[in-house]
Amino acid sequence: MTSSTLPAALRRLPKAKPFDWGGRIFSGLTGVAALLVVLMVVVIMGNIIFFGWRTVTWEFLTAMPREGMTAGGIFPAIFGTCALVILMVVALVPFGVGAAIYLHEYARPDAWYTRAVRFSVNNLAGVPSIVFGLFGLGFFIQFVGRNLDRALGLDVVWGQPALMWAALTLALLNLPVVIVTAEEALRTVPREMREASLALGATHWQTIWSVLLPQALPGIMTGAILSVSRGAGEVAPILFTGAAYFLPYLPQLPTDQFMELGYHIFVLATQSPDVEATKPILYGTVLVLLLLTLLLNLTAILLRSRMRARLAGRTS
Amino acid sequence: MTTVPAASRPPLEARAAKQRRRLRWRERGITWLLRLCAFSAVAGLLLIMLFVFREALPILTDRETQKEASLRGFFSTPLWQPVGAVPKYGLTPLLVGTLKVVLVAMGFAVPIGVMAAIFASEFAPPKVRELLKPVIEILAGIPSVVLGFFALIVMASWIQAVTGAPSRLNAFNAGIALALGILPTVFTVSEDALRAVPRSFREASLALGATRWQTAWNVTLPAAGAGVAAGVLLGLARAVGETMIVLMASGNAAITSANIFDSVRTLSASIAAEMAEVVVGSPHYSTLFFLGGILFVTTFFINVFAGLFVDRLRRRLAGA
Numbered sequence: 001m002t003s004s005t006l007p008a009a010l011r012r013l014p015k016a017k018p019f020d021w022g023g024r025i026f027s028g029l030t031g032v033a034a035l036l037v038v039l040m041v042v043v044i045m046g047n048i049i050f051f052g053w054r055t056v057t058w059e060f061l062t063a064m065p066r067e068g069m070t071a072g073g074i075f076p077a078i079f080g081t082c083a084l085v086i087l088m089v090v091a092l093v094p095f096g097v098g099a100a101i102y103l104h105e106y107a108r109p110d111a112w113y114t115r116a117v118r119f120s121v122n123n124l125a126g127v128p129s130i131v132f133g134l135f136g137l138g139f140f141i142q143f144v145g146r147n148l149d150r151a152l153g154l155d156v157v158w159g160q161p162a163l164m165w166a167a168l169t170l171a172l173l174n175l176p177v178v179i180v181t182a183e184e185a186l187r188t189v190p191r192e193m194r195e196a197s198l199a200l201g202a203t204h205w206q207t208i209w210s211v212l213l214p215q216a217l218p219g220i221m222t223g224a225i226l227s228v229s230r231g232a233g234e235v236a237p238i239l240f241t242g243a244a245y246f247l248p249y250l251p252q253l254p255t256d257q258f259m260e261l262g263y264h265i266f267v268l269a270t271q272s273p274d275v276e277a278t279k280p281i282l283y284g285t286v287l288v289l290l291l292l293t294l295l296l297n298l299t300a301i302l303l304r305s306r307m308r309a310r311l312a313g314r315t316s
Numbered sequence: 317m318t319t320v321p322a323a324s325r326p327p328l329e330a331r332a333a334k335q336r337r338r339l340r341w342r343e344r345g346i347t348w349l350l351r352l353c354a355f356s357a358v359a360g361l362l363l364i365m366l367f368v369f370r371e372a373l374p375i376l377t378d379r380e381t382q383k384e385a386s387l388r389g390f391f392s393t394p395l396w397q398p399v400g401a402v403p404k405y406g407l408t409p410l411l412v413g414t415l416k417v418v419l420v421a422m423g424f425a426v427p428i429g430v431m432a433a434i435f436a437s438e439f440a441p442p443k444v445r446e447l448l449k450p451v452i453e454i455l456a457g458i459p460s461v462v463l464g465f466f467a468l469i470v471m472a473s474w475i476q477a478v479t480g481a482p483s484r485l486n487a488f489n490a491g492i493a494l495a496l497g498i499l500p501t502v503f504t505v506s507e508d509a510l511r512a513v514p515r516s517f518r519e520a521s522l523a524l525g526a527t528r529w530q531t532a533w534n535v536t537l538p539a540a541g542a543g544v545a546a547g548v549l550l551g552l553a554r555a556v557g558e559t560m561i562v563l564m565a566s567g568n569a570a571i572t573s574a575n576i577f578d579s580v581r582t583l584s585a586s587i588a589a590e591m592a593e594v595v596v597g598s599p600h601y602s603t604l605f606f607l608g609g610i611l612f613v614t615t616f617f618i619n620v621f622a623g624l625f626v627d628r629l630r631r632r633l634a635g636a
Contacts, residue, residue, distance in 0.1 A: 023529030027439050033431035034440070034448055037503070040496060041455050044466055098353030106347060107354070119623075120358040126550070126619035127364060127612060128557020130584045134591075134608040138367040142596065172360045179357065203339055205346045233459025236559040236584075240591050262461040262560075269465050270564060282469070286462055297457040301450070 055284030096178025136169030166242030185219020413580030420491025429502030464564030485567030509543020
């Protein structure tokens, strides 16, 4: 190529790049921003672990609170959290996975109803958690519960804050998490497996039940674990739907109120008459909740990265 | 089966047809069940809308309620004193409080989140990136009540020592804690968008003699702009609705002022703090649901906008 055919702009390009000071400074700043994020996480985690680890003993995990919650353990809060998330998962996973199967296997991608479902899932994920709490109060307790009591001629059994209503509220809150992860998991199942099953004469549902679901199980587990982690940490939705300040007994029935780790932290941090005396217990409770959610998240992340690796290995 | 004589059994084809019919009905039933599951998401969103507004409705329709709490009162009363002898339901302090906290949070979370995302997608060596991503996931996994606790017990004292603010708990403190809560959203969505920009864009720019910073700033960032905007909007929606952090870290005094070092009360924190004590069906109860309605509508529209930006990015990169 002769120089006469080169565009004028190219001919005028300098031979060597001048040193880009501004660029260096700005790209350095992006690194500083990233470092800042890491530092903040380290400071928060470090502070909580440093002040919390001494409190977390076997006795702390298994004893009832004593002396106005300034001594003793947090067993009822741990029990309540577990009961809450178990009920939530039982209510949530069948619906979430069913919805994902419908979206991925049955629905026409461009149909108006498919778009309506996707739109709802996306926007449900963005509804503030306190609004879920209001919804739980207005719908489950005041509407469903009260009317159930009236229909059964009971005094007040269902129409009050309860473990079950809190679990259902959290289930709705986490529905998008499960739908999105389960759908992603279904996408990782190779087309050929589906076609092989259908070619052998299996029906659509038989293919889904015996071929797709077992293959997608790690992904579905990921969604369930993520929802448990989020459910264990959310406090705003259970403030008026079932969490109790203090209970001298463990919840026996789904209609009982319950203590919960996150709510316990809130109560200890803001309503305690003697903040200094409760501090060790407070830090211990925070550490327990933090470890619980982080362990769950870690499991979910590992499962998901294995699933993504499989997907990447297939397409390349 | 052994007692039935062979001759009286229906022929093979008929049995096969019967089984096929049974299977077809089962398939149809299952399809309906699955459809029901999918529409539970639509039903959930509609029910939330319906029941939050149903409980807030007396403010618009009920004369008795309107004597205490009405739309006009919300904006003409300058004070929020719901438990006084004469209850006052002025939304101004709450709106101003929410605005202050959200502005502080966005002021920190957007520059830091977007810059860190640019760093992770454009400049970071793979090893550093592999380290940064899990740290962000950890931050995203910290429950908001823990961030609120940290801001209340630890950070408030540090900030007061540095700034000399008169009250320990104030809009600035809550805003910083809130920034930590929305940083993962801003970072993750922006970083995904930046990484979705095709390699060829960057290579073309570098081949023309641009530096890596010029490429990042003039080529990659504009190409991913819609995605970054979506990240910022999603962060904004979370900041407006986030409850536990502001409830614990903001001090909860309903003061109307421009000073970010004053204690504030936000919309979400008012609902959380007051709902436990109100009488069901009272004007105060309806007012709190009305606040919930404001939060729902605001975040809903922000999220819809964010969704539009995501669609635009997808179309743009698909067309490229």
